[in-house]
Amino acid sequence: MKNILELENINKKYEQGSETITVLDDVSMSVKPGEFGAILGPSGSGKSTLLSIIGALTNPTAGEVRLNGRNVHYLSKKEQTNLRLEEIGFIFQGANLVPFLTVEEQLQLIGKLIHQKNQITKYAEDLLAHLGLTDRSSHYPEQLSGGEQQRVAIARALMNQPNLILADEPTASLDRDRGKSVVNLLANETRKRNIAAIMVTHDEAMIENCDWVYQM
Ligand code: ADP
Ligand code: MG
Numbered sequence: 001m002k003n004i005l006e007l008e009n010i011n012k013k014y015e016q017g018s019e020t021i022t023v024l025d026d027v028s029m030s031v032k033p034g035e036f037g038a039i040l041g042p043s044g045s046g047k048s049t050l051l052s053i054i055g056a057l058t059n060p061t062a063g064e065v066r067l068n069g070r071n072v073h074y075l076s077k078k079e080q081t082n083l084r085l086e087e088i089g090f091i092f093q094g095a096n097l098v099p100f101l102t103v104e105e106q107l108q109l110i111g112k113l114i115h116q117k118n119q120i121t122k123y124a125e126d127l128l129a130h131l132g133l134t135d136r137s138s139h140y141p142e143q144l145s146g147g148e149q150q151r152v153a154i155a156r157a158l159m160n161q162p163n164l165i166l167a168d169e170p171t172a173s174l175d176r177d178r179g180k181s182v183v184n185l186l187a188n189e190t191r192k193r194n195i196a197a198i199m200v201t202h203d204e205a206m207i208e209n210c211d212w213v214y215q216m
């Protein structure tokens with residue numbers, strides 16, 4: 001099976017005054033469709049930096065990231081924006097929902113950004129039903145529990161039918177049981193859709209259901 005994602009010798013250094021800090025030192029990995037993987041490490045170990053390099057939000061100092069064979073750091077800014085809109089779903093700690101949009105509107109916004117003119121409402125409704133959020137669709141984020149907010153964040157990340165989901169500490173604001181159910185939901189969606197997902201976490205309790213674990 002072909003790799004959906006390949007990282008080859010990723011390095012990231014930051015200059016701080018006269019000092020050079022090496023955050024990532026020759027990180028390589030390959031990911032196949034249907035795989036739900038974890039990047040595990042303590043705070044400050046470079047997990048978020050690595051995820052933002054994979055998502056073409058940060059340039060590496062050296063090395064290559066290929067998504068479906070395309071080197072994401074060789075693209076123009078506009079091409080990178082389109083790549084993120086069309087091929088990647090992002091999920092962040094604390095869900096990062098827009099406070100003044102309802103659940104349904106959060107999803108529709110993504111549909112509009114990718115010019116999915118027809119079908120937006122239908123697809124959003126189907127996703128919300130699928131994730132057990134139908135009776136929450138007209139609620140605002142502050143009216144939802146932490147677990148519900150993360151389920152909305154998963155629905156939103158799936159809205160553009162991505163090939164790759166990048167989740168940065170998606171369970172950090174949840175208790176252990178709710179955290180695990182969010183992780184299992186993400187794992188199931190990843191496998192069922194035959195896409196790939198990478199979850200960053202510092203919590204070993206969250207990696208049970210992963211196909212691979214990269215230890216930082
Ligand atoms: P993690 O997500 O594992 O907690 P990060 O990727 O956020 O780790 O950070 C890794 C290291 O890189 C930290 O020491 C952090 O201070 C440093 N770092 C992150 N971003 C920058 C930056 N823009 N400039 C300088 N140092 C940074
Ligand atoms: Mg982090």
